[in-house]
Amino acid sequence: MGLPQPAPAETGTETEPVRALHLAPSRSLYIVGPVYDWIFFLLPPLLALGLGIAISGTAFSDASVRFFGREKTWAGLMVGSLIHAHLVAVFFRSHGNPTVFRRYPLRFVLVPVLAWAAIRGSAVVAVAATVLATFWDVWHSGAQTFGLARIYDRNRGNPPEAGRRLDFWLNQLLYAGPILAGATMLDHFSSFEPFKGVGLPWLASVPARMTATHRAWTLGVLTVGGAFLVVYAVASVRLARKGYRPSFHKVFLLVTTGACSLYSWGFDTWGEAFFIMNLLHAVQYLALVWATEGVRLRERLRRRGPALALFLGTVFAYGVGAELLDPDLEGLWACTLVVSLMHFWYDGFIWSVTRKHV
Secondary structure (H helix, E strand, O other): OOOOOOOOOOOHHHHHHHHHOOOOOOOOOOOOOHHHHHHHHHOHHHHHHHHHHHHOOOHHHHOEEEEOOEEEEHHHHHHHHHHHHHHHOHHHHOOOOHHHHHHOHHHHHHHHHHHHHHHHHOHHHHHHHHHHHHHHHHHHHHHHHHHHHHHHHHHOOOOOOOOHHHHHHHHHHHHHHHHHHOOOHHHHHHHHHHHHHHOOHHHHOHHHHHHHOHHHHHHHHHHHHHHHHHHHHHHHHHHHHOOOOOOHHHHHHHHHHHHHHHHHHHHOOHHHHHHHHHHHHHHHHHHHHHHHHHHHHHHHHOOHHHHHHHHHHHHHHHHHHHHOOOOOOHHHHHHHHHHHHHHHHHHHHHHHOOOOOO
16 A cells, blocks of 8 residues: 655745655565565665674684775675665755755754764764764664554555554664673673763763663663564554554564574674674665665666766765775764764654655
8 A cells, every 4th residue: 555645735945855664565565675674674684684694703703904005804895885885875855856955954954063073073072972883773674674663564555654663663672782782782881982082081981881781781772672572563453453554564674673682782793793783784775775865866867877877886986985084084074974964863853754654
């Protein structure tokens, strides 16, 4: 079932992003189509997990090579470039979409400049922005899976609000829970350590405090998470009695993503977990942006090939450049941090336009 059409009173700026998600035929269970969805939305958790396991301990993931004066592994260069590429791709949804851009001009023009100036002007702001980006990424990743899952639910014919809040918190639990309770917790909180160098030792001590209380966090996540899963199951049964029809694609996406997150963040080393989880997230996001905004590019260039080449060439040129950037180039480094923060922020409110529908 396609997206419900907006009421006549709604403005064009509100409905344009909604129409962009109306990609598959009106009764399709898919977002774009069976092949596209399975390759780019549904199977990435399993494929990323399989690839991460396959390259673990190999020269591809362990052997260092030198690129433009920077030492990287091939796996690190690959996933790092992909991460930066998907971060900058949000600008195709914001600045590249005239309807959205006209609605939020100050957010798209003024805010990035002010953010860059604040990061360059204050070491405290720079460290705080790095911490913010680390944990906003966790929230954002859970929200992306939630958005895809809700579209599959809608396409199954379910009311947009049915189980929406429960789905949102389930996705946050599936992504953030294994981080708090698992082996990579300290790696996430280590982003607080640079606060020591800017005169804020009490914030720099956060990693040590988290390590000392890790067992309590693990028990807390298991207790709260277990209780929530019971509540979710009971609520799902009640919804089914009222006519709710579970979407196989939604269930498949949530189960595989949750299992991948649990295995990776909960038990893997930081490097392998980082590779797996960011690979699946970035692939899904780039596919989503191409599906929603690629139509606009194809219309402008009148051919699919050049449009796809422009999209991928632009984002990956930035991705490789940002990954190989020398951190001592503080002005450019601040730009990459601003791109990260704007990605999380822009993507969040662009998705919110479709809130009532997904």
